[in-house]
Amino acid sequence: MVELNQVTRTVRLSDDQSLDILRGVDLSIRAGDHLSIVGRSGSGKSTLLNILGLLDLPSAGEMRFAGQPVASMSEKRRAVARGASVGFIFQQFNLLPGRTALENVMTPLLYARGRQFWRREQLAAEMLDRVGLADRMREKPHKLSGGEQQRVAIARALVRSPKLILADEPTGALDVETGQAVMALLDGVALESGAALVTITHDPTVAGLAHRHFRLQDGRLHVGVLAA
Template identity: 65%
Template sequence: MSLLSLHSVTKTVPLPDAPPLTILHGVDLEISSGDRLSIVGRSGSGKSTLLNLMGLLDSPSTGSITFDGRPAEKFSSAERDRVRGREIGFIFQQFNLLQGRTARENVMTPLLYATGKQFWNRSTLAGEMLERVGLGHRVDAMPTMLSGGEQQRVAIARSLVRGPRVILADEPTGALDVETGASVMALLDEVALSTGAALVTITHDPAIADLASRHLLLDHGRLSTVRDDGRPSELVAVSRRLPHAAGVHAVPAASGAVPDEDEELSA
């Protein structure tokens, strides 16, 4: 059984003095535990909107989303919050660290909403996760004292500290140089593999896409699968030849959603 499923999902938003705008068109997607999936698409193709839906940060206009066999629309607000906080890990291009907190305190943040042993052992668990990403010696460092690669490692540790079953990474190496980005992505893939979590990466980088076992293209809100013998580098090359999507409006984000500042809407 799939862990996360999207069935005939569309996302449409109203516009002032204009017909409604459809961002996603009939998206079908099945994600199982341990999957390695890359999604490539030009700016305006709907990638961030799709990520928000997969992360239960927003709801589809039509179609359905299921998590662990349960329809997401039937989740209570508390259940949706629990799934987002416990079962789904988010990693973004911007590290979004709390500047007034140490590396350990940043990683502890999700555990403040945990219960039982995870809550009471939050400091130890945060330290162990930082050790796992190679920052055991930097637990007391403030974000301003860390390099870009180290800050992204802290962000990865924070997203993984509660043991999520799905990891959603939106251009996770976009703010890093090539060598550091490759190192960070290899680390993320290694940690996800060891826990059995599904890893979904949105990227323009063929080297990052190369780590995935499934490769999808999002074009004007329509999702298609690359052939099994297709190369990720070919997928990225195809996406670069696609025209930019029309439109200049920002996606109205649901509470907690993190929209891509560069993302435009597609008709």
């Protein structure tokens, strides 16, 4: 599904110096994979997630998405692939403040076609029910707790049954019991659809649920290390 070969991400600083955020990252993600990535703040985890989700491009190296070289894809083509195949769970939630929970979850379906588009309200309501928010779907984000907002964000990410789920601290705003339920939901949806699930987390318990484990340190990806 996704292949990274010696991927580097470099940014230019205000003093015209360059900073290597990612350094020669190799990673292959297959359908049905569940992998976790741990690392300290500033280690490049979010940058890697953005590259995997086609929000950002490598500065060097090769990346393939669904077999296609990303370097040869136009911005529009990347956006279409991202909308159809990738579900993001952002640490900051990124909910639309003036929209209800139901409307927020419906948003990705506005770009769908056929039955998904016409059934968008029903699909959004069903997904909110699955994350335990059936009785809160008409509320706007400012009326929801941080944990409820997180579950709305998760429902929004899953509503199109994406082939690649990218979760940035998906249980960070949740209590232990709700966090376990959410991870069970993510695993269940991924299993049902054959999707790959990539989880960035500081929580070793959440990381331990994955089949493969990685640690990002100094811009390099190390295999099989849980401790951050």
